[in-house]
Amino acid sequence: MTGDNHVHTHFCPHGSEDEMEAYIKTALSKGLKQLTFTEHAPLPIEDTTPQKDSAMRAEDVEAYLKRGEDLKEKYKEKITINTGFEIDYLEGMEEETKTFLQRYPETVPHSILSVHFLKIPDSGYFCIDYSKEEFLKKMKETGYEKLTTLYEETLMKALAVPYGKWTPKRIGHITLINKFSEAHDHQDTVNWEVILEQVKNNGYDLDYNFAGIDKPYYKKTYPDAALVERAVKKGIWLVYGSDAHQSKDIGRYFERGMNNG
Ligand SMILES: [Zn+2]
Numbered sequence: 155m156t157g158d159n160h161v162h163t164h165f166c167p168h169g170s171e172d173e174m175e176a177y178i179k180t181a182l183s184k185g186l187k188q189l190t191f192t193e194h195a196p197l198p199i200e201d202t203t204p205q206k207d208s209a210m211r212a213e214d215v216e217a218y219l220k221r222g223e224d225l226k227e228k229y230k231e232k233i234t235i236n237t238g239f240e241i242d243y244l245e246g247m248e249e250e251t252k253t254f255l256q257r258y259p260e261t262v263p264h265s266i267l268s269v270h271f272l273k274i275p276d277s278g279y280f281c282i283d284y285s286k287e288e289f290l291k292k293m294k295e296t297g298y299e300k301l302t303t304l305y306e307e308t309l310m311k312a313l314a315v316p317y318g319k320w321t322p323k324r325i326g327h328i329t330l331i332n333k334f335s336e337a338h339d340h341q342d343t344v345n346w347e348v349i350l351e352q353v354k355n356n357g358y359d360l361d362y363n364f365a366g367i368d369k370p371y372y373k374k375t376y377p378d379a380a381l382v383e384r385a386v387k388k389g390i391w392l393v394y395g396s397d398a399h400q401s402k403d404i405g406r407y408f409e410r411g412m413n414n415g
C-alpha cells in the first residue's frame with residue numbers, strides 16, 4: 155500500500171470543512187506516496203436523501219478540479235496527487251453520467267464507480283447508506299430479499315462497462331448493502347461469486363475501503379476480509395481508500411490491510 159485513493163473534500167456537503175491541502179498534509183505525515191481526491195460528482199437526478207446532501211454542486215466542479223491541479227503541482231516533489239470523482243451508478247441515467255464523464259476524460263482513470271442508489275420500481279431512487287432508520291424503513295416496505303436482489307442486479311449493471319471507455323473501472327465499497335447488517339437479522343444473500351467474476355472478466359478493480367470499520371453496524375472493511383481473500387485469489391486488484399471526509403481520517407486503519415494495492 156502506497157496511497158490513499160478514496161478521499162473527499164470540503165466540496166462535499168456531508169463532509170467537513172477541512173481544506174484539500176490538510177488531507178495532503180496528513181498523507182505526508184503518514185508517509186503515503188499518493189493521494190487521489192474522489193469527490194462525489196454532481197447527481198444527474200434530484201437527490202432523494204432527506205438532507206439532499208449526497209454530492210457536490212455542479213457549479214463547484216471546475217473549482218474542485220482546479221484546486222486538485224494546483225495542489226498536484228505544489229506537492230509534486232513529495233507526493234503524487236490525482237483528482238477524480240466518485241461517480242454514482244444510477245440505473246436509467248447512463249447517458250447523463252456518460253456525458254459528464256466525457257467532459258472530464260482525464261479524471262476517469264482516477265475515479266470510482268459506486269452504487270449508493272437503487273432504482274426501486276414505482277418508488278424511485280433509494281439511497282442505501284444514508285441512515286440506519288431509512289434503510290430499515292425501506293427494508294420493511296420492500297423486503298430484504300428484494301432490496302438485496304436489486305442491489306446485486308444494479309452492481310452487475312455498474313460492472314458491465316455502462317459508459318464505454320469513459321467508465322471508471324474501480325467499484326466503490328462493493329459490500330455497501332451490508333452497512334447496517336448488524337441492525338437486522340438477515341443473512342447476506344448476495345451472490346458474491348457471480349459479482350467477483352464480473353469484476354474480473356470486465357477488468358475492474360475494487361475500492362478497498364476502510365471507512366466501514368468506523369460504521370457501528372458493520373465494523374469491517376468493504377469488502378470484508380473473507381471477500382478480499384476471494385478477490386485476491388481471482389487476481390482482482392484492490393485499491394486502498396479511507397473514504398475520508400475529514401483530513402484526520404486519511405490512511406485510517408491501512409495497517410490492517412490484507413494485501414498491497
Ligand atoms: Zn461522502
Ligand SMILES: [Zn+2]
Pocket residue numbers: 240268270326327
Ligand atoms: Zn461512496
